[in-house]
Amino acid sequence: MTYQPKSDFLRVMTERGYLADCTDYEALDKALLAGPVTAYIGYDATAASLHVGHLLNVMMLRWFQKTGNRPITLMGGGTTKVGDPSFRSDERPLLDDAAIQSNIDGMQQVFARYLDYGHDGAQMLNNAEWLDGLNYLTFLRDIGRHFSVNRMLSFESVKSRLDREQSLSFLEFNYMILQAYDFLELNRRYGCQLQMGGSDQWGNIINGIDLTRRVDDKPLFGLTSPLLATSDGRKMGKSQGGAVWLNGAMLSPYEFWQFWRNTTDADVGRFLKLYTELPVDECDRLGALQGSQINDAKILLANEVTTLLHGADAAASAEATARQVFEQGGAGGDLEVALLPAGTATDGLTVIQALVQSGIVGSGKEAKRLIAEGGLRMDNEAVTDPQTTVQAAALEAGIKVSVGKKKHRMLRLEAPAN
Structure with a gap:
C-alpha cells in the first residue's frame, strides 16, 4: 500500500500487519478521521467456541474500539442455517435452532474478554433478527433482482468449487445474498459503514457494498485481513492435536499457553504484533532474538496472549506449571x-x-x-x-x-x- 494512513485505526492495521486489502483506503481514512465509524465482522455459529484462527479478526475489532470507533460482532443465527460455501469442498452440516443458540452462547464468552459492550461501546447482534422473518417473494423481488448469477459464479470462493466439479446446493448459493443483505440492514439500523473479515470473504463483502449502493445509494467500505499460516506452512488455528479453541472449557488455559510457547522462531515477532498490544518496536526487537533468548520472547508472547483471553492469573499459573513440568520434571523430581x-x-x-x-x-x-x-x-x-x-x-x-x-x-x- 503506497497510501500512508492518518487515522489511528488504519495506521495500527498497517504497522502491525493486519491489512490485506481495502476498497478505498483514502476515503475510509477520511471517514475514520471524522469518526467515530461503526464496523462489523460476522461469525457463523458452526461450533461451540471460536478458535485461534478467529483471533486475528477479534484483535482487529479490539483495536477498532481502542482507536475510538464502534465495533459490532454479528452472530450468524440466521446465516448459520444456510452455511457459508466459501472455499469449502462440501456442504456444512445443518444445525437446529437450539444448537445454533448454544454455539452463540459459547462464542459470546470469548468476545466479552476482548470488547467493551458497555454504554456506547461494542454491540453484539444476531442476524436472525431480520433474516428469520423475511418474506421470500418480497426478498427475491426487492433484493434478489440486484444479483447477477454470472457475477456470483465468477467469485473465486464459488468458482474453485465448481471447477472441481463439486456440488454447490441452491441453499448455499443463497448465502452470499444473505450476507450482503446483512450489510444493508446494519447500515440502515446502526449506521454501519465498514465490514471487515478475512481475505476469503472479499467477494461477500463486495456484494454487500454493491447491494447497498444499488438499493439505498449509500457508500460503504470493506477491509480484509490476510489468511495466516505459520512459517512452516500450517493453517493458523490448527495444532497437531486439533483446533486451538478459545473457550477455557474446551481447551485449558495451560494448553492455550503452551500453543503460543511452542511458536516457531520465525513467527515470534509477527505474532507479537498481531496478537498482543506490545509496542511495534518491542515486537520487532523480541522477534529478532537468537538462540535460547528467543525462548524468553515466546514465554512473553504466551503470557500476553493468555492474559488477554483468560486473565493474568491464568497466564502466571500456566507459566509456573510449565516451568515445574519442564524444568523440575513435576512433582516426581527432575x-x-x-x-x-x-x-x-x-x-x-x-x-x-x-x-x-x-x-x-x-x-x-x-x-x-x-x-x-x-x-x-x-x-x-x-x-x-x-x-x-x-x-x-x-x-x-x-x-x-x-x-x-x-x-x-x-x-x-x-x-x-x-
Whole structure:
C-alpha cells in the first residue's frame, strides 16, 4: 500500500500487519478521521467456541474500539442455517435452532474478554433478527433482482468449487445474498459503514457494498485481513492435536499457553504484533532474538496472549506449571535427560533423527511406529508427522518428550566442549 494512513485505526492495521486489502483506503481514512465509524465482522455459529484462527479478526475489532470507533460482532443465527460455501469442498452440516443458540452462547464468552459492550461501546447482534422473518417473494423481488448469477459464479470462493466439479446446493448459493443483505440492514439500523473479515470473504463483502449502493445509494467500505499460516506452512488455528479453541472449557488455559510457547522462531515477532498490544518496536526487537533468548520472547508472547483471553492469573499459573513440568520434571523430581551430541542439530533435526540419536528409541522403525500409533508427544503436543522438524534453539532450552504414558525424558543438546 503506497497510501500512508492518518487515522489511528488504519495506521495500527498497517504497522502491525493486519491489512490485506481495502476498497478505498483514502476515503475510509477520511471517514475514520471524522469518526467515530461503526464496523462489523460476522461469525457463523458452526461450533461451540471460536478458535485461534478467529483471533486475528477479534484483535482487529479490539483495536477498532481502542482507536475510538464502534465495533459490532454479528452472530450468524440466521446465516448459520444456510452455511457459508466459501472455499469449502462440501456442504456444512445443518444445525437446529437450539444448537445454533448454544454455539452463540459459547462464542459470546470469548468476545466479552476482548470488547467493551458497555454504554456506547461494542454491540453484539444476531442476524436472525431480520433474516428469520423475511418474506421470500418480497426478498427475491426487492433484493434478489440486484444479483447477477454470472457475477456470483465468477467469485473465486464459488468458482474453485465448481471447477472441481463439486456440488454447490441452491441453499448455499443463497448465502452470499444473505450476507450482503446483512450489510444493508446494519447500515440502515446502526449506521454501519465498514465490514471487515478475512481475505476469503472479499467477494461477500463486495456484494454487500454493491447491494447497498444499488438499493439505498449509500457508500460503504470493506477491509480484509490476510489468511495466516505459520512459517512452516500450517493453517493458523490448527495444532497437531486439533483446533486451538478459545473457550477455557474446551481447551485449558495451560494448553492455550503452551500453543503460543511452542511458536516457531520465525513467527515470534509477527505474532507479537498481531496478537498482543506490545509496542511495534518491542515486537520487532523480541522477534529478532537468537538462540535460547528467543525462548524468553515466546514465554512473553504466551503470557500476553493468555492474559488477554483468560486473565493474568491464568497466564502466571500456566507459566509456573510449565516451568515445574519442564524444568523440575513435576512433582516426581527432575526428568531424566536425553542428550544429543553437540553440533548435530545446527539446522534442526527431524523428530525421528532426534529420538534415535538421543537414544530415546532404538531405531527409526520404532520411532515411526510410535508416531503412527499416536504414542509420541513433545512438550505435551501429539506428534503425527515423522518429518516434523525439531529446531536447535528448542533443543538448547530442552524439550519434554513423552513416549506413551509413563516414559518421559528431557531432550537437550549436549553442551559443547570448552
